[in-house]
């Protein structure tokens with residue numbers, strides 16, 4: 271983050287404790303995380319100790335109401351600080367944050383209280399399987415999980431192709447369509463422990479990047495959802511409640527990957543500035559665009575923290591801009607670094623792949639543009 275933004279962030283709106291949390295997050299990101307970033311990316315090692323240490327540092331707590339008002343600015347910054355060093359781990363911080371949202375907003379006594387405390391402390395880790403439901407509910411694809419009503423709950427079957435931040439002892443929020451209910455078709459959302467006997471984690475094919483994210487295919491065979499696991503029934507009003515936070519927290523990934531790319535342009539400025547000056551998207555230009563985008567994101571995050579309604583079009587717009595800026599910055603970093611950046615071991619190579627992920631993970635750039643077009647033109651057919 272630039273000095274301009276650090277000063278803005280240190281302003282009156284910063285909640286007590288957030289700066290201490292961010293300092294601890296930066297220390298983890300630039301210390302132990304930096305030391306194993308290649309191992310995460312190339313060998314696919316899941317950074318379990320780092321994910322837990324970030325919880326101890328308070329990275330997952332800032333967005334909650336456990337200590338008073340939530341501080342979404344600090345929560346987004348935590349995602350950005352981690353993503354600046356490692357996009358894969360930054361994505362998992364977001365997965366944990368999305369799961370935090372589901373638990374806290376569920377109001378279910380089994381998912382708040384001690385369970386939420388353990389989760390935000392990093393003692394328990396979780397993910398989110400809402401890519402498919404988010405797309406299904408806006409008409410892009412069909413729901414993959416189907417639920418059947420039984421006497422004391424629901425039974426769910428189906429397969430999800432990829433869910434991240436999973437492992438033994440982890441859990442994730444998912445949603446299914448109820449297919450044979452007496453009431454009109456509706457969806458339910460629920461928590462899924464990975465170790466339940468009805469759940470099978472299946473290895474995914476190798477990805478171009480984002481290895482080490484604990485990403486698995488998940489098969490459900492008669493998974494039981496009782497009251498203790500229920501996050502929302504029905505789901506649509508719940509999604510309307512969490513959508514802005516879900517998307518805005520993700521912006522942190524784009525901000526961090528962009529900042530990391532800009533950092534690597536400055537690394538070669540002294541040596542290559544005399545020729546790099548002829549390139550487009552120079553680091554100072556990108557930094558200024560990033561700072562403006564960050565300030566816009568923080569302004570929306572402050573509205574969220576105050577518990578007020580955030581204009582969804584603005585949220586989609588900053589998320590789309592973060593994708594585009596990450597793509598342009600990673601590409602420009604490669605051009606600035608030249609052959610150094612073309613080494614397989616270069617952070618620049620890794621960041622190009624991370625920027626691609628920021629643009630394809632749900633909501634992908636194409637979905638964002640579709641939703642923005644629909645909101646700007648309500649008569650457009652879905």
Ligand SMILES: Cc1cc2nc3c(=O)[nH]c(=O)nc-3n(C[C@H](O)[C@H](O)[C@H](O)COP(=O)(O)OP(=O)(O)OC[C@H]3O[C@@H](n4cnc5c(N)ncnc54)[C@H](O)[C@@H]3O)c2cc1C
Nearest residue numbers: 398399400401402431432433434477480485630631632634
């Ligand atoms: C590394 C990684 C981690 C992810 N982690 C999560 C997560 O934690 N939670 C989550 O909900 N989603 C996760 N996703 C899914 C992601 O958010 C997108 O939904 C996914 O990349 C599909 O994007 P799309 O909508 O652009 O679909 P498109 O690429 O346009 O494809 C359309 C549909 O086909 C399916 N599809 C395409 N290729 C394949 C394939 N090879 N095998 C099976 N189905 C396929 C897609 O899932 C999608 O439903 C992850 C994806 C990746 C690559």
